[in-house]
Amino acid sequence: MQSTRSVPQSDSPVESCWSSAAQLLQHSTVRELLKVTEQADTISFAGGLPAPTSFPTEEIALATERVLAHQAARVLQYGPTEGFPPLRELLTTLMQARGITIDSDHVIVTSGSQQGLDLLGKLLIDPGNPILVENPTYVGALQAWRPYQPRCVTLPLDEDGLQIDGLEQALTNLAREGQRPKFLYIVSAFQNPTGTTLAADRRTALIDLAAQHNLLIIEDDPYGELRYSGNPQTPLVALDIQRWGAPRHVAYLSTFSKLLAPSLRVGWMIGPDALLQRAVQAKQGLDLHTGSLAQAIAYEACCDGLLERHTPSIRQIYHERRDAMLGALESHMPDDVRWTHPEGGMFLWLTLPEGLDSAVLLQQAIVRNVAFVPGTAFFANGGGINTLRLNFSHPTPDRIEEGIRRLAEVVNEGVRG
Amino acid sequence: MQSTRSVPQSDSPVESCWSSAAQLLQHSTVRELLKVTEQADTISFAGGLPAPTSFPTEEIALATERVLAHQAARVLQYGPTEGFPPLRELLTTLMQARGITIDSDHVIVTSGSQQGLDLLGKLLIDPGNPILVENPTYVGALQAWRPYQPRCVTLPLDEDGLQIDGLEQALTNLAREGQRPKFLYIVSAFQNPTGTTLAADRRTALIDLAAQHNLLIIEDDPYGELRYSGNPQTPLVALDIQRWGAPRHVAYLSTFSKLLAPSLRVGWMIGPDALLQRAVQAKQGLDLHTGSLAQAIAYEACCDGLLERHTPSIRQIYHERRDAMLGALESHMPDDVRWTHPEGGMFLWLTLPEGLDSAVLLQQAIVRNVAFVPGTAFFANGGGINTLRLNFSHPTPDRIEEGIRRLAEVVNEGVRG
Missing domain, CATH: 3.90.1150.10 (Aspartate Aminotransferase, domain 1)
Known part of the structure; x- marks a missing residue:
């Protein structure tokens, strides 16, 4: 049609409609x-x-066969936003093996841990809010949060992970401006991108500092199970739960992507009750729920000890x-x-x-x-x-x-x- | 620990950190x-x-068996944000059957059409921006968009769907305020919640109005294939493509949820190039990509005409x-x-x-x-x-x-x- 050519591209309805987030x-x-x-x-x-x-392909194939043979009406249907109940139950056991003691109310399923990052950005960041990030940090977190327009305050790393005195300095600087960071984001084990792991004494110090400064920590832990040498470290959320009896200062993200298969897009979030409740409300708007077939496959594949x-x-x-x-x-x-x-x-x-x-x-x-x-x-x-x-x-x-x-x-x- | 009791709940780091979106x-x-x-x-x-x-349970089970037997390394791995390429290709054929002529670059896969709504909200809405919605409209759209804080301008419906004169009136009123709506949102067939369908003459009128006012339309069409009586209607996006040669004024959302199974969480979005490009960038931050196993199952189940x-x-x-x-x-x-x-x-x-x-x-x-x-x-x-x-x-x-x-x-x- 002639009209196609007569209208310049810049005049398209889309080009004049971008949000400020889209422009970022x-x-x-x-x-x-x-x-x-x-x-x-x-x-x-x-x-x-x-x-x-x-990839444990055969186990995934068998698990799928079983769930479709016995529970098709359930696992093909819409499911609860919080996650497939048997999987949430199983996650309490899997987390216990990492030293994290929770009941199933303290864990929700997310569409990969990437969705956990987006959810936390949505719930916590207003434009201009300071957040603390490692320098360098996971690019996917920066990507998830850029539309929420935080002010990123970067913290120095060395071979033992985040430098605690650098964090203290940043908190002091912010306090001097009358500011408080919304949270500290840390990949606590085998960090993406550096591969470094937060040392044991720094973990204790970090949990102390969180209490002292009423700081929320987002602990991203996709790789913690993949240790090839050295001593296992206790996740920050486990220390937080030991101290307070329930998650208080740490929201913990993890995933089946590196243990089963990324394509399932099944991750999870552990955190304070109030945070999980709002995360569920927000997640409804994002994707209603994470695919129940994928969740049921993860559950069925892992319920008899596959990961071990x-x-x-x-x-x-x-x-x-x-x-x-x-x-x-x-x-x-x-x-x-x-x-x-x-x-x-x-x-x-x-x-x-x-x-x-x-x-x-x-x-x-x-x-x-x-x-x-x-x-x-x-x-x-x-x-x-x-x-x-x-x-x-x-x-x-x-x-x-x-x-x-x-x-x-x-x-x-x-x-x- | 004693400290548990000595710190009042209101002092928790989370309670003082909510974003304005979280509060909504x-x-x-x-x-x-x-x-x-x-x-x-x-x-x-x-x-x-x-x-x-x-649910076509048996076909889904067979499709899963086939993709895991022959393509495990591909369908269990991370995949492209735009979607599983064979599925995007197949969607062009499925859309042709609805009168929508596109090539595979004009369609991206979303985690259910709910994610399409969130993506469009993120890309288009800044706080206070007017958007036009049917009255009543799909509650999940309102839920997806509430965190972006639009000003909803409601449009009257009758048994033939959206009233065009009501839309014209709303556009005039907004113009008088010096405002333009970011988009019009419409469930064009068997609307949720009313069940009404936009009549043929109103479809033509709407596409005319969109051109005249440079208006972007979000057409949500999860139910269009589920007609039990009356005459099929052409989707708005098909009329838009007929007019301009490519999607220009309409972003179209649809899903396998009502045709295969909701638990796959596989939907799709068709729209102007610029919109899809930014949607892909934004989607990376949301969940990297929609589960490739679920996409491969949808492809494998449907590639030989299952839906027909x-x-x-x-x-x-x-x-x-x-x-x-x-x-x-x-x-x-x-x-x-x-x-x-x-x-x-x-x-x-x-x-x-x-x-x-x-x-x-x-x-x-x-x-x-x-x-x-x-x-x-x-x-x-x-x-x-x-x-x-x-x-x-x-x-x-x-x-x-x-x-x-x-x-x-x-x-x-x-x-x-």
């Missing part, structure tokens, strides 16, 4: 770049994907891959490149010599069919130009060795260049 | 009341549940139930009670004599083990005290007859009382 959404050039690298011959350290060999049997095999796969990556870095990288030594999880963090730009490096790496995520995306307020994140859970040990060798060549050229 | 969330007394009625002996006209006998074979049997079940409800109302209700005569969908709408309060009626009905949803929840700005919504898709014809008989008794007592 960022087009991710890295995401676009990485799409190009999703070819079989690219060695990708970029994603955060579990190894496909880690299966998780060791995931740890074994990733342990080998982590060691392959650390070994390859040791063999190939120039002396002035540093990296973290994670005791678990899926990522490690590389720091290039000052003056190198990892985004430029990525373009050169892609030419040699190697990909990673430049570090800047993980810094809420900029910085980290010479850093990058490497994933070791998805590529095989051989591909890790080869990929790091190629990457070291590119770095060497960058250092010389 | 409403505790639904009706929802709580209806929880009580979820007992087997209650005849519930309250929910919006499909009949369990309408299966939907007639759903129509048959609901047709009988709708007729049972209309017949029972005719037999039992007093003369001064009015109700709509839907040509499809899952609901009809009852108007009691002025002066009766359907919330009071509900309490009396519950005593006789009958439940429904009082109408007020569906009115954005109040009203409708003497109205109520009845669902006819879930209860069997016998239970419908008995439930309406009991309800009529309660109404009769209310009229006499």
Whole structure:
């Protein structure tokens, strides 16, 4: 029709209607770049994907067969917003194994832990509110919260995780402005992106500080079960419950994505009653409830101890891959490149010599069919130009060795260049 | 611990941290009341549940078996935010059958159409922005949007759906204030809650008005395939595409919830390019992507024409139930009670004599083990005290007859009382 051409694009009803949140959404050039690298011959350290060999496919297939044979009318129907009741019950047992003592009223099911982040942003952040985040931090949290327009106050990390004196300093600075942070966000074990874990003494100190400053902590724990060396750490929420008898200062997020399969999109949130109640009200507006078929599959697959049997095999796969990556870095990288030594999880963090730009490096790496995520995306307020994140859970040990060798060549050229 | 008791509840970190959106969330007394009625002996006209006998359980089980046997590594893994590519492709075919001509770039998968509503609210509404909604309208849309704090401008309905002159009047009134609505929201076929369908001439008029006023329309169409009598209507988005060559003024939402199973939580959104692009960016922050296993099941179940074979049997079940409800109302209700005569969908709408309060009626009905949803929840700005919504898709014809008989008794007592 003629009218198609006569109306300029800028006049479309959509272009004049964006909310301020929509205008803050960022087009991710890295995401676009990485799409190009999703070819079989690219060695990708970029994603955060579990190894496909880690999926308990047969158990998931059997669980699905059982729930559809015996409970179809229930598991195909709409379900409660709080979650599939047998799964909430089972989660109390799974959480007990992490030292977290709760009853099923203290846990709700979310559509991945990503939805937990969105829910908490919606419930807690008004534009301009200060929130405390690690520097660097999980980019998906920043993405979830950007539309709510917080003011991100960044906190320094080292190999033992969040620096407590940095946190105290930030709280003091905010108090001087007459401000209080809405919450502190922390990935407490094998952090995304750095792979570092909060040390035991810092955990105690953090729970003390939370009580002292009446601070809410969002503890994101997707990787805690994936430890390959070192000593297990007690989740912050467990310490919080030990202290107060129920969750008071910590909202805890976790997920089946790294233990069963990401595609189920089944996560959970533990937290103070009032927070969970409002989260359920808000979740109704988001998606009514998390898929009951996926929840029933997770329940049916795990109710007879699958995770206890299966998780060791995931740890074994990733342990080998982590060691392959650390070994390859040791063999190939120039002396002035540093990296973290994670005791678990899926990522490690590389720091290039000052003056190198990892985004430029990525373009050169892609030419040699190697990909990673430049570090800047993980810094809420900029910085980290010479850093990058490497994933070791998805590529095989051989591909890790080869990929790091190629990457070291590119770095060497960058250092010389 | 002593400290538990020494700190008053109001001092909890959560209670002092709510966002303004959280403070707008409403505790639904009706929802709580209806929880009580979820007992087997209650005849519930309250929910919006499909009949369990309408689920193609065997086909879903077979589809799951196939995708896990042949594509486990893909369908258990993280997937693209836009949706499972084969499903997006299939949706173009399914939409063609509704008269909607698109390619797969014009459709994205959402976690139920409820998530489409949340996404559109996030992308379009700033606090105080006017939006146009039917009066009454789908309560889930109001719930999704309340946190974004729109100003709802309500538009009158009759048995032919939205009244176009009412819309024109509202646009004029807003223009006089120097305002433009962010969008018009309409459930175009077998509306929830009234069961009415927008007439053909009003569809054309609406698309004309949208062009004239550069208005964006959100067309929500979960029930369009469920027609039991009367003539099929062309979706607004199809008319929009016919006019402009591509979606320009209409964002269209639909879902597998009423055709396959709600628990998959697989819906979709069709709309202008710019809108879908930002929706994908925003969706990343919400849940990364809709469960790929559920999407793969929907694809695998439907790729060989299941919906064409299966939907007639759903129509048959609901047709009988709708007729049972209309017949029972005719037999039992007093003369001064009015109700709509839907040509499809899952609901009809009852108007009691002025002066009766359907919330009071509900309490009396519950005593006789009958439940429904009082109408007020569906009115954005109040009203409708003497109205109520009845669902006819879930209860069997016998239970419908008995439930309406009991309800009529309660109404009769209310009229006499």
